[in-house]
Amino acid sequence: MSKRKRSIDLLPLNYPSVDPSGSFDDNYEILNSIEEGTYGVVSRGVNVHTKAVVAIKAVRPDTYSRGLTITSLREISVLKQVRHQNIVNLIEVVAGPTAGKVYLVMEFVEHDLGALIRSYSQNRPLFMSEIKTILSQILSGTQALHNHWIMHRDLKTANILMTNKGIVKIADLGLARKYGDELYKYTTTVVTVTYRAPEVFFTNGDYGPEIDMWSIGCIFAELLSKDGSSLFRSHQELGVVQEIFDKIGVPTAQSWPDFRTLPNNKIVRVPKNPPEPTLLQLVPRATAQGKDLLHKLLALDPSKRITASAALNHAFFTSESPPPKHPTQFPSFPSRGKLDATPTTTSPTTAT
Template sequence: MAAQVLHPAQAAPAASATNIAEQLDDQERRKYVKGKKLGSGQYADVFSAHLVSDPTQLVAIKKIKVGPEVQEWGISHDSLREIKFLQELSHPNIIRLYSVFSTKNQNLNLVLEQLPQGDLLKLIQDTNNINYNASDIKAWMGMLCRAIWFCHQNFVLHRDIKPNNLLIAANGEVKLADFGLARSFADPHAPMTYNTITKWYRPPELYYQANFYSGAVDIWSVGCVFAELVQRWPFLYSNPDGDLAMIAKICEQVGTPTEDNWPGVSKLRGYVPVAKQDINPVKKRVDWETNFSTVGPAGADLLMNMFALDPRKRPTAAQILEHHYWTSDPRPSRLEDLPRQGGGLDTMGEDLKRRGGELPNTRGDKVARKIDFGSMIG
């Protein structure tokens, strides 16, 4: 049979569709004027920018660098995750993604809400110049917990909650950022990667290589942020931060996981048995109230619940919002009264340029991102 010759007109629709897509991409790109570079890294550059139509409307443009590997593998999974979940999640305490466009060299540009006051990490660390109180902590924690509740209501695990992923808006609101490690809740039979969440904020079930877990992993990280706000130092800081060292730190600060306090823990693949004489008893309520007296008995109770070793015993995000901590004295600070000197625009740029799972300099440099890229559902 003679080969069929395709009339040029028949190929036009596909070419036309490509042209339209390019035109729309170009139109989107031309809406913004890039300004100062706020952060630059191997993974991304971050710029301040504004709308052409209204210079008072400020945004941040995160230009994700695309290397030669894109030809073979396509856009990285963490970039796709970040775009996917930020497009799906719209909440006052989650950073807003306005738009996405590409450039001729295939770099991907995310147009994000500009959060000019830096992050909670810088604020926590600046002990010489910034003082805050129990009311401020309650306000910040309320915003974080509402963001996590919204993520979980929409079946999204964040998997990288830490102070430098909590950016501060001009009005003092805290907004959860960096969804590069996020994922949808799993099918009950689909294994999940355990090598995720920055180490000082990672729960024990992931150190024990659990392949099936829930929103309880985020709740543990929220507890770590809560404790860090009170102590102004990472609650589970360890240097070195190898897995065994981190498990030892959890045992020291919270208690040693055993079959008594966590039925089934010894069946997890990475569980390390502990000699009876080396077992640290689970911290009691009085310990939490003594060590975290700043937030009162109700705050200490909530913190203790978030640090339940058995993830099945940790409260859900919804249960956290119903806890009596929020209605006990003192009342949370008003937005206008909150400290907000979290390092400014440059800090925001430095935060947004990093891949998920990395700690900033001076707090565990070059922490490895050990993520299984075999599947977007990992």
């Protein structure tokens, strides 16, 4: 078998074969580790021929088949299918020195949004023009996925990257799935619990791309916060459900007409006389149109939740002042993997 091209064995039949385009050892060198997750280790690397810096994801093999996991296959499939400036670019798939060892070579993106928000909160809150720029790019990348009938299913600030030129990139698409078959039920073990839409809790997998819009609503609230904290704090499912009721509101005949018909509607008691939702108290910086968009993203009823396309045309972006800041006007930061995350240039003094 050729060292430069090795087929991956034992792939699920419903996925196309993945043929690495070359050998890792012949083309790339690891510089330093960035992060380690459930499905692989991501490192900063360099192409030894072009000297281009790249991100290299060493994919964990499936425990039983020794081939690629379904999660890795999904990520490769989506990244090959959807090419967009706000989705991380897959450069190539290369084979490692041993059978079944595979690396995804992607464009290197300097920062993750969660770390940047926390870094900003130590100095100053994000300007509203910066929030609009970041959020509009997240929506644009999500719209591209939805236009291809793909839902991400794990949008959160840790999976949103940003370049030193202010360009946002959606990453970590291992949980992405095609949607559109109304008879198909999906797994409910998706989306980090603090970004998980209510219909995932209350149904047995009967959900669609609206769950991504809820996650974006959570990200929007995080961008608006003064300290970079998550909208929902509990790490337990029932705890998050209770927080949703407290902060967004309880399901009513008006806010979610079908709620009482959902199979898991009794997992938590819905109070008869709930207090006023606290959402707007948590985001006092939100503008009038920002509040309206946030409510539409965090609508309890998925059928009433705003789409990515409609959100991009919302007055928050199109007519309310200030307009989105041009991405190149963002300050630059040290790359991921470095301990110091403070801005390397000062920002304009006018808050926009």
